[in-house]
Amino acid sequence: MTEKYNDIKKLQSKKEFQKIEALALNILSTCNEFTEIKIIYIEALLENNKPNDTLIFIKNKLSQDELKLDCFKYYEAKAHYFNYN
Numbered sequence: 001m002t003e004k005y006n007d008i009k010k011l012q013s014k015k016e017f018q019k020i021e022a023l024a025l026n027i028l029s030t031c032n033e034f035t036e037i038k039i040i041y042i043e044a045l046l047e048n049n050k051p052n053d054t055l056i057f058i059k060n061k062l063s064q065d066e067l068k069l070d071c072f073k074y075y076e077a078k079a080h081y082f083n084y085n
Helices: 002-014 017-030 035-047 051-061 070-084
Strands: none
Touching: 002 017, 002 035, 017 035, 035 051, 035 070, 051 070
16 A cells, blocks of 8 residues: 555656546545545546546545545535536
């Protein structure tokens, strides 16, 4: 898992969001409690112009505690904005 996380960090510096999205989703399929990977995945979805997928993920995959975090509130608002524009 550490290797995949390091790969994501390298991809982030290259702004390869499609690869980041796929790799983050792969990590989340085996370890869905990793909040930082959820943030990375959501950021990749938004960069890949997938606001509806972002909203679905936020609604279905975040814990109640995560939903209270400001960063997820921000991403949800951003996804709504992009979804309607």
